[in-house]
Amino acid sequence: MARTLMTRPKLILLDEPAAGVNPTLIGEICEHIITWNREGISFLIIEHNMDVVMSLCNHIWVLAEGTNLADGTPEEIQQNAQVLEAYLGD
Missing domain, CATH: 3.40.50.300 (P-loop containing nucleotide triphosphate hydrolases)
Structure with a gap:
């Protein structure tokens, strides 16, 4: 560094x-x-x-299977149904 x-x-x-x-x-x-x-x-x-x-x-991109599943602020990502389903099986 x-x-x-x-x-x-x-x-x-x-x-x-x-x-x-x-x-x-x-x-x-x-x-x-x-x-x-x-x-x-x-x-x-x-x-x-x-x-x-x-x-x-302050901005996050979430990838799943090589594609952009979602992007947004940390708050938006934490509440995104697609992200929760893909990573938590919710």
């Missing part, structure tokens, strides 16, 4: 930033991402940890 930040990027792609991380450190990682975002860096995050997704993202 330090090397990436040294290039002064406008956009950073993070693929599963919480995967394999000690759960006690995930909050600290999220705090850093929020700080960098406030400093003007945008992030495209691929993540399966929904707590991380909901806390970091």
Whole structure:
């Protein structure tokens, strides 16, 4: 991450930033991402940890079987019937 930040990027792609991380450190990682975002860096995050997704993202795209199932704010995604059916079997 330090090397990436040294290039002064406008956009950073993070693929599963919480995967394999000690759960006690995930909050600290999220705090850093929020700080960098406030400093003007945008992030495209691929993540399966929904707590991380909901806390970091202001717009979410949900994919199912390679297609866009839904997109919207965290609140919209949490209430989307298609998302609930696909991921929770609701």
